[in-house]
Amino acid sequence: MNQAEVNKLMSQLRVSVKRLRKFRNPLGPEERLNKLRKTVTALIKHERIELNYPRADESRMYAERLISDAIRYGDCHKSTMEMADYWLIEKQLIHKLFKVLVPRYENYTISYTRLLNAPRPYPGEKHCKAVLELRGNPYPSLVKDFHSDRSLLHNVLLDEARRAYRSEKYKEIAAKVTANLKDNGDKTRQVEANANDEAKATLTSDKTKKVESNEETTT
């Protein structure tokens, strides 16, 4: 029951890993990897590329693995360096991987790349298109930002709803505080009254004791 889940202990990619596709290639499986190498290199180089969906989906997994290994092991790890050397055809990109991308993604809790469906040109090829990009790239965003502009209709409504909710909560808290103060006031008054009674009682008991002692002495 209390054992750690083994899969949580292993490093895991932040994108879902699917079955690999067989790209049709007259030159065999090696050429498939060569194609993916080209795409991964282009992704690291340009940070945003548009291409056919299957190849984007496939090369995304390799790019994610490469970056996560670079973050995990650093540039002094032999096999990581070999992998970087293999996947990045242009060798200056190895520097970019370790000096630019690793610092950028060190504290990420989400995937390092983003895959978006792109519109298919019509009329044209029937293949689905996609845009593959590195997160945190310097280009303008591809998806609309509905959040930051607070003057948009839904943001105005949400902000006002939040304000109304808060004012209600503050009222509740204020009501509680006043109720508490009242209670405390009553209690302190009671306590004071009790204390007075006790003091009186002790005084009287002392007097009686004194009287008794006096009586004892006289007798």
Add this chain to the structure above:
Amino acid sequence: MNSLQTLNKRMRRTVFNYVKRHLSSEIERQNEIFTNEKSRQRQAVGRIEKISINYEGPQPESNEVLIMNKNISTPFDCARHLGDTVSNMSVVALLNGETLWHMHKPIPDTCKLQFLHYQSPNPVLVNKTFWRSCSFLMGAVVSQAFKDNIKLHLHSFPSPNVKSGSFVYDVQLELEDWKPTASELKVLSLEMIKFCQKELPIEHLDVSKDVAFEIFKENPHKTKQIPDIAENNDDKVTLFRAGTHIDISKGPMIPNTNHMGRITIANVIKLNTDIPDGHIYRFQGVALPRSLILNHFAYGLLEDRAKLLNPARIPGSQVVDNEDNSFVASMTA
């Protein structure tokens, strides 16, 4: 007591008119007057003159000069020359950078033209336009949703205030102390969604006081309001029509009902007013344009807030209600 409750339930079940097969003769009469007046105004234009309209797009490259027809062409016609994206997206036109102009209202003179949409920078005026249209469309739905044996007169809607969290229409209903159930509200919301899915254009028409009196002669509240409205608007009354529903408003409105996305009629609350022999109910709702996407949870929060009574002014018998004058088109010809 039991029998009374069941009777009450049965009454409630029959409150709504799900399918209206025939238009009432009253609505037909109103529409006939509206259509005739519209065609009369079109013919009164006479000889067609050309005006040049300078379209100012979001980028300086997209500026265009359009040669259009004076008093006939509308901003919507201009938008159609500029492509589907512009004509589908535009909510309201801005003439000379200052006057908001309904998309289906003919342009009287040469001017600069801009189009505003829900995501344009600082969309306060667009939001207000949308909110007003929501009130108007809710009036259209409410006036058609009830059965014929329940007398109903639309009263008015206050100036749109997005920050209040709900759009409002005050309606006189011949129902004593009606508190709508959740399912009844759902039916009303669905009716409004169905109405908006018809993709009806919202037409605009400026008419004289007499024509307005003729159109609204069956509605005691509107007839009371018309003189005051006309006084503030150069003896003209601005009418809008969606489908067969006609209403008075300063405008502008959205150009088409297909701009509406999520719609909820959130609550109906009876108001305490001194209006004689009438139970005034405040219909409240919340809606978003189709192009603004919001998740269900956040929208649920908005729906919850829209259920609270809207603080807008409650109509009385003394004060004649009309919308604020901030949107009166004061275009100098």
